[in-house]
Amino acid sequence: MRADLHAHTTYSDGSPLPAMCRAAERAGLDAVGFTDHCIAVGDDFGRRERYDLTETYERRREAIERMRPRTDITVWDAAEVSYVADAEAETAELLAAADFEYAIGSVHFAGPYDYTSPGQYVDASEETRRAAVERYFDAVVAAVESGLFDVLGHLDLPERMAPLRGYSREEDYERVAAALADSETVPEINAGRVHESLGRVHPDPAMLDAFLDRDVAFVLGSDSHAPAEIENRVPELRSVADEHGIDPLPADRILTGRAGASETESAPSR
Template sequence: MRTDVHTHTTFSDGSALSAMIEAAEAAGLDGLGLTDHCILTEDAFGRHETYDLDETYERRRERIDTARATTDLTLYDAAEVSYVPGDADRIREFLATADFEYSIGSVHFAGDYDYTSDAQYVDSAAGVRRDAVERYYDTVVDLVEADLFDVLGHLDLPERLETLRGVSRPSDYDRVAAALADSRTVPELNAGRVNDALGRPHPDPSMLSRFADHGVGFVLGTDSHRPEEVTTRVPTLRDRIARSAIDCLEIDAVLA
């Protein structure tokens, strides 16, 4: 079986791309999805100002095309796009224009809630935290039903925050699993925080059986922004797959 993973990094120059390829080769991968962040929506959290793939993807594509001649890896020219319901039409138009080999859709913020930082939840009451998490899953289900993306990233991103961890409920996962079962979109098993204090891939491994019950498979994502993260996270993903009942899918099968 092929092992393809998605990474997230900013290729400011060709050496950054080369380093990521070398790390993927060292990890024994067959394919590498190059999925820089892409945020089309102006937001109150400054993420749109930080990530500019919508303006630079053509230059990045040239680097990827050049790099293909230097490796036996299958390189995928892809993107992780932040999903905002009100911008669905704009996202669809951009994806059609950019014509990536595949796209990941993720919810990083929804309304007034940011799911990438603990800061706004430190002093929040339990009800506010639950409202934030419920809004997150509402938006994830909306993302799946919008039928914009090949892959759903960060299936339960709030679980990566210490302040929101454990606020998600089994019913939240059931809603997402049911939506995915009726969709072409496939979720990723993401290893983005396996080396920090939380120490586990997400979605929450204890909830994986809920997706298996719906016949939902997963693709693998390291969420690596640096080469060394590829080599440390890939073994964790392989171990997780070996010890779970979920189906691990190749990205080519998802795109077929």
């Protein structure tokens, strides 16, 4: 099955759901997962105010239900949930209440650091930049160890930002790989900046062997916010996977929510 597990609709910062579905069809996919942004608690960076799927997931669920008879591809009702270290209990509650088919856990910020915009690092010292990146990987390891998420999102996100690029070290990837090898959480190959600033997928393809050596499996996520992005990024994801001999993990291993469990008998419990 050719699946893209990471796409955004107007229920967060993406494009209309029907248009995203049509683009997924044109990209030759068998399945697409809508993973709008979700966060269990407010934070200093205003993400909850901007992307509040916590308030709208039921409406989005109805929109997905309306879409399903109108497309041949499978549409998953999922979420990209920001990991917040001191809100694991609230996040677990949110996930239990919303019962998404699967959840991507992403570190978008940690403590004082925002990893979605370069502003705060432009004038920062080398030490601050490295500290920000180290803190990021601490949070990624904690997100994996929390066991809250089915998928780990874009695992070297700081590399997207020019001032933090090159501050991720091999040892950072190694400790994430070790945590993943011990966990049910599966990382994604993420194409969110494959044609833009970064010009490659997450994680760094130079580091993929560190994961493959530990038999870490991957899923594919375009992280598209616009229809054209799905069409342009899906072929890139496939070529990276082929190049590294990666066979994406079958989606029935990821679907853990109620709807997912009804679609497949082999869905693991979490």
